[in-house]
Amino acid sequence: MEVEALRSHFSLLFFSFSISYVVFAVLVEFLRIRPWWCNCAVCQAYVTSSWAADFDNLCDWYTHLLRTSPTRTVTVHVLGCTVTANSDNVEHMLKTRFDNYPKGKPFATILGDLLGRGIFNVDGDLWRFQRKMASTELGSAAVRAFASRTVAAEVGGRLLPLLDVACECGRVLDLQDVFQRFAFDNICKISFGLDPGCFELSLSLSEFAAAFDKATRLSARRATHTIPLIWKAKRLFNWGSERELREAIGLVDLLAKEVILQRRKLGFASDQDLLSRFMGCVDNDKYLRDIVVSFMLAGRDTVASALTSFFMLLSRHPAACTAIRDEVELIVGNSQALPSCDQLRKMHYLNAAICESMRLYPPVQFDSKFCLDDDVLPDGTFVRKGTRMTYHVYAMGRMEDLWGSDWAEFRPERWLRHTGAFTPESPFKYPVFQGGLRVCLGKEMALMEMKSVIASVVREFDVEVIEGNRPPKFAPGLTAIFSGGLAVRVHRRKGGASHTGLDARTQVLRWC
Numbered sequence: 001m002e003v004e005a006l007r008s009h010f011s012l013l014f015f016s017f018s019i020s021y022v023v024f025a026v027l028v029e030f031l032r033i034r035p036w037w038c039n040c041a042v043c044q045a046y047v048t049s050s051w052a053a054d055f056d057n058l059c060d061w062y063t064h065l066l067r068t069s070p071t072r073t074v075t076v077h078v079l080g081c082t083v084t085a086n087s088d089n090v091e092h093m094l095k096t097r098f099d100n101y102p103k104g105k106p107f108a109t110i111l112g113d114l115l116g117r118g119i120f121n122v123d124g125d126l127w128r129f130q131r132k133m134a135s136t137e138l139g140s141a142a143v144r145a146f147a148s149r150t151v152a153a154e155v156g157g158r159l160l161p162l163l164d165v166a167c168e169c170g171r172v173l174d175l176q177d178v179f180q181r182f183a184f185d186n187i188c189k190i191s192f193g194l195d196p197g198c199f200e201l202s203l204s205l206s207e208f209a210a211a212f213d214k215a216t217r218l219s220a221r222r223a224t225h226t227i228p229l230i231w232k233a234k235r236l237f238n239w240g241s242e243r244e245l246r247e248a249i250g251l252v253d254l255l256a257k258e259v260i261l262q263r264r265k266l267g268f269a270s271d272q273d274l275l276s277r278f279m280g281c282v283d284n285d286k287y288l289r290d291i292v293v294s295f296m297l298a299g300r301d302t303v304a305s306a307l308t309s310f311f312m313l314l315s316r317h318p319a320a321c322t323a324i325r326d327e328v329e330l331i332v333g334n335s336q337a338l339p340s341c342d343q344l345r346k347m348h349y350l351n352a353a354i355c356e357s358m359r360l361y362p363p364v365q366f367d368s369k370f371c372l373d374d375d376v377l378p379d380g381t382f383v384r385k386g387t388r389m390t391y392h393v394y395a396m397g398r399m400e401d402l403w404g405s406d407w408a409e410f411r412p413e414r415w416l417r418h419t420g421a422f423t424p425e426s427p428f429k430y431p432v433f434q435g436g437l438r439v440c441l442g443k444e445m446a447l448m449e450m451k452s453v454i455a456s457v458v459r460e461f462d463v464e465v466i467e468g469n470r471p472p473k474f475a476p477g478l479t480a481i482f483s484g485g486l487a488v489r490v491h492r493r494k495g496g497a498s499h500t501g502l503d504a505r506t507q508v509l510r511w512c
């Protein structure tokens, strides 16, 4: 009887606590500056999703809004978000008034379950510590050389043999999936000193990859709610998408745990990879898990997305493909060896083609910060304290005032001087790798990785994109992933070397 009474007391207590929490959260939500309802045309189009009648992707709708705004800045009141495609505003946020535009607490809450205290999700000392460690590591000559050897081994030992096998059996490949596996292997080897082939996991790597995709997609979805209380309540009661997210993050945790375990097994004191360095000064496994997940996210989807859209564009621009082949032949000659780092550095046209492709299809389509104190942007827009301030990279690559009237054309030449030398653009006009104090730390590595893949693949294969002229549809998420992937058929070019030795076939099996 006493147990029964205790149980009903406990239930009552839990019930009252939940109700009080919900009432408290509702109050907090309503006291915020953000209106939860707004009749303006932009907010109505957002709330009712009527934009979808005219645009394939949300990013295309934002591009249209920003193009028609005289300041290239718009506000979506129901999201408490100001979006800009104005390069002066971007410089203001990322450099001039960096301290007024941190990631902020709301962002940390939205991505907190997935990224925890990893570099993407923190400000202040936690960010400075991780940035210092990572930039020392990724900037060192030894790591650059190691990264270049690793990428060459992945290209020669796994990627090219896989394409060979696909050629032989006339198989249709999802190129996006192939590049995700390739980029995942690379980031694990370079950042953690581990080959995913050695992981001892209860599920296959593709099941973990699917969980990773789901976790990023559902985390990003939180930011699209006009009333954040909805996802917070769902999380509290472990309902629907929030339950799915919790399960997916559970698998991501298992994968990160395995990475840390393997690194410990192999010993980390003498190793030079990024994770070993962090392990030398961090003894908190949850913090190490957050660091591992952030680097997986940084290195896998961004590079895979950039390579996938590159091959999609190349299939529509045969002249650019010929120009890349000519450049590779001129620099590498008839040698069967993969291009070296020095040779890749000399490929100016290829560099230009990659930048041009990411102008139209940036892997990170937009990025947000939070305004700490009331501010006025260079274009005169007033930004109230607590506003989410987003710079829209995808829209910026499509602005006539930034790129000229031929902005819609894929034209690598716009990045080349008359001498043929590559000329970079201001990172605030082209914030594909962000700019200012939090500029991407993996930029050079990513460019080397992409050049190595493209130079090696176009030399030996023709990549035919199946039904390649449809505009791509992006899956919602933190990076630009094509929903449905990119279906291709690969054909070996005359004189292309075969990579299908027995050894290579065994390697390929892991990716099939």
Ligand code: HEM
Residues within 6 Å of the ligand: 119, 120, 131, 134, 138, 191, 295, 298, 299, 300, 302, 303, 306, 362, 363, 364, 367, 368, 431, 432, 433, 434, 437, 438, 439, 440, 441, 442, 443, 445, 446
């Ligand atoms: C094409 C490939 C890539 C693109 C387009 C890209 C783009 C970006 C962008 C836009 C940010 C800013 C994100 C934010 O603050 O919210 C960023 C940050 C970062 N990226 Fe990359 N990235 C790429 C590849 C890589 C790779 C391969 C690494 C590998 C190590 C990497 C490591 C990082 C790190 C550590 C940061 C955080 C910097 C900080 O907050 O101080 N990225 N990247």
